[in-house]
Amino acid sequence: MSVESTPMQDTMIQSSILGMLGSRGAMSRADLARALKVSSATVTQICKLLIAREMIAETDDLAPSRGGRPARLLELVSSAGTAVGVKVTADHIAVVQVGLDGTVESSQTVEFAALRPDSLDQLARGLGEVIGALPGRLLGVGVAVPGSVDSRDSGIVDAPTLNWSAAQIGAILRTRLNLPVLVENDVNAVAVADRLYGAGQDHDTYLVVTIGRGVGSAIVIDGIVRRGANGGAGEIGHMSVDPAGPVCECGSRGCLEALIGASALVQKGHERGVLAGRQGGAELLEAARQGNDAARRIYTDAGDVLGRALSGVVQMLDPEIVVLLGEGTDAWPYWQPGFETSFRSGLMPSRRGVPFLVESWSDYQWALGAAALVLSAPFDASGAGGEQGRWVRARLQRPAENLASPTAGARP
Ligand SMILES: [Zn+2]
DSSP, rough: BBOOOHHHHHHHHHHEEEEEEEEHHOOHHHHHHHHTTTOHHHHHHHHHHEEEEEEEEEEEEEEEOSSOEEEEEEEEOOOOOOEEEEEOSSSSEEEEEEEEEEEEEEEEEEEEOOSSSHHHHHHHHHHHHHHTTOOOEEEEEEESSSEESSSSTTTTEEEGGTTEEEHHHHHHHHHHHHHHEEEHHHHHHHHHHHHHHHHGGGGGSEEEEEESSSSEEEEEEHHHHHSSSSOOOOOOOOOOOOTTSBOOOOSBSBBHHHHHHHHOOOOOOOTTSSSTTTTOHHHHHHHTTTTTTTHHHHHHHHHHHHHHHHHHHHHHOSSSSEEESSSGGGHHHHHHHHHHHHHTTSSSSGGGTOEEEEEOHHHHHHHHHHHHHHHGGGGGTTTTHHHHHHHHHHHHHHHHHOOSSSGGGGOO
């Protein structure tokens, strides 16, 4: 049902219209009003303002008539803004520039050594050089890290694989770049991207699970990524599933990650004589592809363990769909036989049909996930982006002449 907006809500509606046209493409005023659950009069009034500011424009196409006179479609003016997405790994940084419609405009890799004592300064300097040279109206920077983040807004990071403890990533980058900076756990960032461009367009409640070096998940319920009290929700990698299992990096015993993370599988490969010397994950996968039974068995057993653990999570959260991704999905054909059996049989009969989607993701797609933190800010009614999200929205609504370069972007 449509409701009238207050002046305060108008700001949110303006950025929601821009975000909606960016992620969904051209729409009529009536469709915008329906999607945003506001009155047609409000949408018409706000669109008039956005057209006057040359941020949106009418296309030559007409929307199919619903009985009345055919309506003009509205589209985003492409110069309305772009976002930068950054994926941080232990040995490099992937950076992408993404248009409001999700199109990747450029991508590059920057050298980075997380274990160097000056790694934070190196990160800020490297990003400063790359971002300073990017064209167009930058709305903000999204940063995805393999670790836990207290909030997207303050961006304090604990990431054992990067050797970061309480690292003030958000504050450091915001000062050095003079742009809004939103920091998030990398799996949560992918879940945000899925909401804008992937499975989340058609599903409000879903689970994103990653396998690879680590094992992680993101929980989306009613369209919102659930971060938990400390940003640590979804850490399935550290669910203890075998009290007699190996000791995990986190100090507990028998964590999912210690059993089926990439290094655990490689270790099993050596113990069982599939691998020799300095051989690792690539050789283990190749052995499975060549039909080596012992290698295939390692993956099938891993699938069995993952399936049992995930069935519990699915039972608990009741998602519409589960999306699986990460570099470990290269070996998914060998995980799957073990996974299917234990996952389906671990679920109550009424839940057994839950769809399971496997996606392959490159570094740049992870970085696109980070950019989605910025591009989702227009919709962020839940306030997950805090002050940084408001800053992105303010930049999105600012006329182009006030936003010529990254350094010209004063805070609202
Ligand atoms: Zn652990």
